[in-house]
Amino acid sequence: MKTVVTGGAGFIGSHLADLLIDLNYEVIVIDNLSVGRKENITHLVENSKFTFVQADICNFDLIEPIFMDADWVFHLAALADIVPSIENPTEYYKSNVNGTFNVLQACRKYQVKKIIYAGSSSCYGIPDEYPTKENAAIGPQYPYALTKNIGEQLVMHWCQLYNLPAISLRFFNVYGPRARTSGTYGAVFGVFLAQKLAKKPYTVVGDGNQTRDFTFVSDVVSALVTAAKSDLSGEVINIGSNNTYSINRLVELLGGDITYIPKRPGEPDCTWADISKATQLLNWEPKVSLETGVQILLNNMEYWEDAPVWDKKSIAKATEQWFEYLS
Ligand code: UDP
Numbered sequence: 001m002k003t004v005v006t007g008g009a010g011f012i013g014s015h016l017a018d019l020l021i022d023l024n025y026e027v028i029v030i031d032n033l034s035v036g037r038k039e040n041i042t043h044l045v046e047n048s049k050f051t052f053v054q055a056d057i058c059n060f061d062l063i064e065p066i067f068m069d070a071d072w073v074f075h076l077a078a079l080a081d082i083v084p085s086i087e088n089p090t091e092y093y094k095s096n097v098n099g100t101f102n103v104l105q106a107c108r109k110y111q112v113k114k115i116i117y118a119g120s121s122s123c124y125g126i127p128d129e130y131p132t133k134e135n136a137a138i139g140p141q142y143p144y145a146l147t148k149n150i151g152e153q154l155v156m157h158w159c160q161l162y163n164l165p166a167i168s169l170r171f172f173n174v175y176g177p178r179a180r181t182s183g184t185y186g187a188v189f190g191v192f193l194a195q196k197l198a199k200k201p202y203t204v205v206g207d208g209n210q211t212r213d214f215t216f217v218s219d220v221v222s223a224l225v226t227a228a229k230s231d232l233s234g235e236v237i238n239i240g241s242n243n244t245y246s247i248n249r250l251v252e253l254l255g256g257d258i259t260y261i262p263k264r265p266g267e268p269d270c271t272w273a274d275i276s277k278a279t280q281l282l283n284w285e286p287k288v289s290l291e292t293g294v295q296i297l298l299n300n301m302e303y304w305e306d307a308p309v310w311d312k313k314s315i316a317k318a319t320e321q322w323f324e325y326l327s
Contacts, residue, residue, distance in 0.1 A: 001025045003228075004070045004112075006057055006103060007077030009036030011178050012118065012171075015221045016074055021047055023225070028066055032056040035080065040178050057099035060106070067106040072228045075103050075155075076118040078148060081186045085144035086321050096147035097154070104158045112164070116227050117155040119170040119236065120148040121213070121271055130244070131274035134170070134236050141266040141326065156234065165233040169223055172240035172273045175293065176217030177300045181307035185318040188212075188247070193297065194307035196256055203315055206263035208248040211270045213240040216288035216296075226284045235281065240273025245290045253294040261312055264319065266326035 003020050007013040008029030013036065020027045021044060028051045029041060044050040055062045057077050067073065079085065079095045100117075107115050124132050125139030140146040152168045159166035173187075181190040192202050223239045251258060278284050288296075310318070 001071045002028070002069055003072045003074065004028045004030065004067060005074045005076060006030045007036060007075075007118075009033060009038060009041050009052070010076060011040070011176070012174055012217060012220055013074070013076040014040035014178060015176065015217045016076070016224055017041060017044060017050070019221050019225060021050055025049070027051070028053060030055050030057065030063055030066060031077065035182060057102055058094050060102040063102060064106045064109065067110045067112060070107075070110060071113045073103065073107050073112050073115045074118075074224055074228070075100065075115060078118065078151070080144065081184050082142050082144055083319060083322055084184050085147070086142050086325055089143040092143045092147045096144075097150045100151035100154050104154060104164065108158060108162050108164050114228050114233075115155065115164060115166045116224055117152055117166065117168040119152045119168040120145060121170050121172040121238070121240070121273065123149040123152070123170065126266070126268045130270050131272045132238070133274040134238055134277055152236065156236070159234050167227045167230075167232055168236045169227055169239045170236060170273075171220055172213035172215050172238065172271055174215050174217055174220050175297070177297065178303060181304060183308060185310060185315055188250070189297070190304070190307060191310050192250070192254060193301065193304040194309045196254055197301055197304055198309040200309055200311060201257040201259040202251050202254070203261045203310060203312060204247055204251060204258045205261055207260070208251065208258070209246050210268075211244040211246045211272070213244050213271045213273050214250070214290050214293065215239065215241040215286060216293040219286040219288055223278065223282065223284050226282045230282055232281055235277075237278050237281065238273040238275055239278055240275050241286045241288075241290070242273075242275050243290070244270055244272035250290070250294070253291060254298070259312055261315055264326075265323060
């Protein structure tokens with residue numbers, strides 16, 4: 001079995017590569033290392049079943065031959081984060097839409113057996129119903145969410161029109177070891193863990209009563225492989241923890257002081273996946289609670305040692321455009 005993981009040097013992709021190697025599949029990782037980190041996969045490079053290709057999915061001619069004879073393609077390569085997507089929508093469109101188009105064309109050419117797309121729960125925007133089902137209204141609030149949703153639509157269209165077997169999994173607030181830390185202000189775990197190491201207060205948004213469906217990366221990765229193995233095609237499926245946890249609860253588990261920062265426009269008070277479709281169609285269920293997941297992270301803090309430490313002031317500066325456009 002030959003598998004291709006785009007974005008395989010990233011947070012979720014590198015955990016997926018680990019699992020696929022453990023399962024004895026051949027793994028080719030394509031990553032341009034713009035967000036992904038080589039350190040995430042260095043432990044795999046000596047493995048004869050593992051290949052790393054540093055390439056950008058925007059370069060069709062470069063990536064196309066890699067898909068020859070591929071059985072499964074996991075398309076995880078994308079630009080993430082809200083703020084830079086507002087500041088630089090062109091790059092997001094190129095990577096998340098044109099890049100996905102290129103991957104699909106290559107998959108179609110070589111008739112891969114299954115493509116699994118990393119969809120995003122951000123497509124639901126501010127949902128009307130909780131837990132949120134896959135047929136809830138689509139309402140992206142910023143270009144990251146929009147471009148990931150357009151990518152998903154492309155995947156489903158290639159599935160329908162060209163008979164490319166495909167599934168999109170919509171992930172809810174994935175966290176775990178190697179959760180990406182970059183120069184940009186990003187997901188809450190990266191921010192809080194760096195603050196913990198620096199013994200600085202956690203920058204809690206609003207009153208901290210908002211809740212998120214924090215889903216541990218090993219559960220997400222098992223869902224990806226289960227989806228690839230299944231006979232399903234043409235389905236969009238939520239992947240979440242079957243729970244929703246407040247930011248205050250997260251802080252309680254991490255331990256430490258708080259400083260409050262303003263509530264952010266365009267963000268929901270709750271994210272919470274209805275995962276009944278995943279449990280029924282894939283026979284998959286999440287296994288890791290937030291309590292267990294946080295404990296795993298607290299035992300693996302080295303990863304955040306060189307991460308940027310955000311504070312009230314630097315966050316206010318970094319999110320200027322967010323407040324300007326989304327208010
Ligand atoms: N959050 C926070 N402080 C931060 C960053 C995020 O309290 O410095 C909160 C934010 O309000 C949200 C949750 O953490 O409720 C998750 O935020 P993230 O940006 O990781 O994901 P998203 O808002 O896209 O679900």
